[in-house]
Amino acid sequence: MSIAFRKNILLLMSIPGIGYNTAITILAEIGDIDRFITPKQLVAFFGVDPAVNESGKFKDDKVKMSKRGTRFGRRALYAVALASIRIKRNGEATNQVLLNYYKENLKGKKAKVALVAIMHKLIKYLFAVLRNQQEYQVRDPKLHQKMFLENKTVLVA
Secondary structure, three states, X not given: OOHHHHHHHHHHHOOOOOOHXXXXXXXXXXXXXXXXXXXXXXXXXXXXOEEOOEEOOEEOOOOEEOOOOOHHHHHHHHHHHHHHOOEOOOOOEOOHHHHHHHHHHHOOXXXXXXHHHHHHHHHHHHHHXXXXXXXXXXXXXXXXXXXXXXXXXXXXX
C-alpha cells in the first residue's frame, strides 16, 4: 500500500461513521480523486444522482436513483449513511449535523429518500476531504456559511 493511499484512508476515517474497511472500499472504488472535477461527477459515479425518464413530450414524475455507478461503493455509502445518523447508547449522535439534516428531510420526504440525501451529502464530504487533503471537521451549516462568506469577501477585496 502506498503512503498516499494510507493517508487517504486516515482522512476518510476522520468522517464520523466511516471505519477502516469502509474507507478502503470507498477508496478502491473511487481510485484517483483527480479523475473527478466536481462533487457532482462523484455523485454520478456512485449512481446516487436522479434518473431522468423523458421521451418526446412525456416526462415521468417519479424520479428514482440512477444506480448507474459502482454497486459496492453505493453499498458502502449506504452503510456509512446509516451509521452517520445513528444515536449512540450514551444519547449523542454519531454526526449531529447529518442527523439534524436527516430529521429535517423526514418532514417532507420518505425515510429512504432522506437517507439518499444523506448519502449525497456524504459524497460531497468525501470529495472535499480527498481534494483538500484535510481531515473532516464537524461544523454547523450556519457557521460554515458564515466562514464561506467571510473568505469570499477577503478574496474579492
